[in-house]
Amino acid sequence: MTTFFHALGGRVLMPALLLLLAACHSASVDRPAAAEPANPDATPATQALLSNMHELKGEGFMFGHQDTMAYGVQWQNQPDQSDIKRVTGAYPALYGWDIGHLERGDASNLDSVNFQSMRQWMLDAFERGGVVTVSWHMTHPGTGVGSWNTDTGAESLLPGGEDHGALKASLDRFVEFARSLEVTLPDGERGLMPLIFRPWHEHNGDWFWWGKGATSEQDYIALWQFTVNYLTKTQGLDNLLFAFSPDRSRLELSNFESAYLYGYPGDDYVDIMGIDNYWDLGHPSNEASKKQNLEQFVASLTGLAKLAATHEKLPAMTEGGQDTLFEADFFTGRLLSGLLANEWTRQIAYVQLWRNANREREQKDHFYVPYPGHPTEENFMEFYRHPATLFEGDLPAMYR
Numbered sequence: 001m002t003t004f005f006h007a008l009g010g011r012v013l014m015p016a017l018l019l020l021l022a023a024c025h026s027a028s029v030d031r032p033a034a035a036e037p038a039n040p041d042a043t044p045a046t047q048a049l050l051s052n053m054h055e056l057k058g059e060g061f062m063f064g065h066q067d068t069m070a071y072g073v074q075w076q077n078q079p080d081q082s083d084i085k086r087v088t089g090a091y092p093a094l095y096g097w098d099i100g101h102l103e104r105g106d107a108s109n110l111d112s113v114n115f116q117s118m119r120q121w122m123l124d125a126f127e128r129g130g131v132v133t134v135s136w137h138m139t140h141p142g143t144g145v146g147s148w149n150t151d152t153g154a155e156s157l158l159p160g161g162e163d164h165g166a167l168k169a170s171l172d173r174f175v176e177f178a179r180s181l182e183v184t185l186p187d188g189e190r191g192l193m194p195l196i197f198r199p200w201h202e203h204n205g206d207w208f209w210w211g212k213g214a215t216s217e218q219d220y221i222a223l224w225q226f227t228v229n230y231l232t233k234t235q236g237l238d239n240l241l242f243a244f245s246p247d248r249s250r251l252e253l254s255n256f257e258s259a260y261l262y263g264y265p266g267d268d269y270v271d272i273m274g275i276d277n278y279w280d281l282g283h284p285s286n287e288a289s290k291k292q293n294l295e296q297f298v299a300s301l302t303g304l305a306k307l308a309a310t311h312e313k314l315p316a317m318t319e320g321g322q323d324t325l326f327e328a329d330f331f332t333g334r335l336l337s338g339l340l341a342n343e344w345t346r347q348i349a350y351v352q353l354w355r356n357a358n359r360e361r362e363q364k365d366h367f368y369v370p371y372p373g374h375p376t377e378e379n380f381m382e383f384y385r386h387p388a389t390l391f392e393g394d395l396p397a398m399y400r
């Protein structure tokens with residue numbers, strides 16, 4: 001570029017070149033994104049996490065697992081365990097935790113994970129160089145009913161609404177929790193560990209009280225914007241990156257952009273454009289063939305990555321997988337094939353699979369990664385060994 005530029009006379013061409021670069025900007029897959037965090041006051045470590053995740057794009061994706069340290073299919077209450085670790089010997093790069101029931105002041109979350117233990121697992125992950133993401137199946141602060149109850153929406157929680165104080169009280173529980181996550185940062189100072197915060201997920205579905213039907217699009221946007229402003233500006237939490245995550249089952253591919261942007265609170269309120277995808281990975285209610293599934297998986301990731309590039313956001317598969325892993329080649333045949341399909345799908349910065357419920361405690365099979373002895377174990381090892389799959393030990397320093 002420099003040679004070409006000088007050869008043609010820099011002065012005259014400079015403005016034209018800049019214009020050209022600006023025009024290419026939105027569609028280019030090669031250009032590293034600027035990675036300005038939504039919160040302009042984000043701490044240096046939080047900004048570094050965002051930039052470093054942007055840097056990973058095209059190189060590989062961080063592999064994550066929900067609740068991984070808390071329990072697995074065949075074990076619970078054991079130190080330093082994870083089904084990922086039991087199978088591969090490695091820790092995942094990304095750790096997902098849900099703080100549902102923190103708002104009730106409970107000692108444990110909705111899946112019986114003790115909050116003090118969760119806190120320690122988050123700190124341990126940071127110490128090892130891993131990344132933590134938090135979701136929230138929040139009970140309705142006004143009515144106290146669970147997140148899956150859709151009788152009452154978010155309207156009363158908004159500023160001026162009768163339950164607005166209750167929403168703030170719920171958010172304050174998280175503020176207190178996040179403030180307890182104090183670590184020594186790369187600059188040697190004590191401060192809060194960065195978190196990827198993913199509230200109000202799958203809002204384009206009709207199953208949560210903040211979702212379609214119970215809550216209008218306008219109220220959803222107001223809820224999101226209030227949440228971000230309250231946590232950052234009012235409470236001064238500057239260690240958060242914000243992830244938006246509609247559900248793929250309700251995203252029409254032929255109309256991807258406008259479907260995806262339903263409820264989008266705006267670029268000033270989002271760092272990560274996510275997608276929760278169970279639908280294209282062998283969901284029992286999806287009647288498409290496996291081949292069509294794969295095509296649609298690729299189309300959804302491609303659409304997401306292109307849109308995220310336009311908005312200068314990080315594209316990620318924030319949640320998903322195949323419940324009970326009934327296909328022996330799931331990890332390479334479906335997940336990896338989709339993620340490596342083209343230059344856009346290779347921009348996906350992380351993929352997080354959902355939890356491995358403890359069989360004895362929950363009396364059911366509900367799991368997304370293999371455990372020792374499961375038929376997908378070998379296939380998962382192949383996935384693990386692939387250079388594009390990043391586990392904790394593969395990560396560069398993410399916070400500097």
Ligand code: BMA
Nearest residue numbers: 098100110111137354355366
């Ligand atoms: C769902 C299931 C539930 C769980 C909830 C919150 O997808 O795994 O069993 O309670 O997530 O983690």
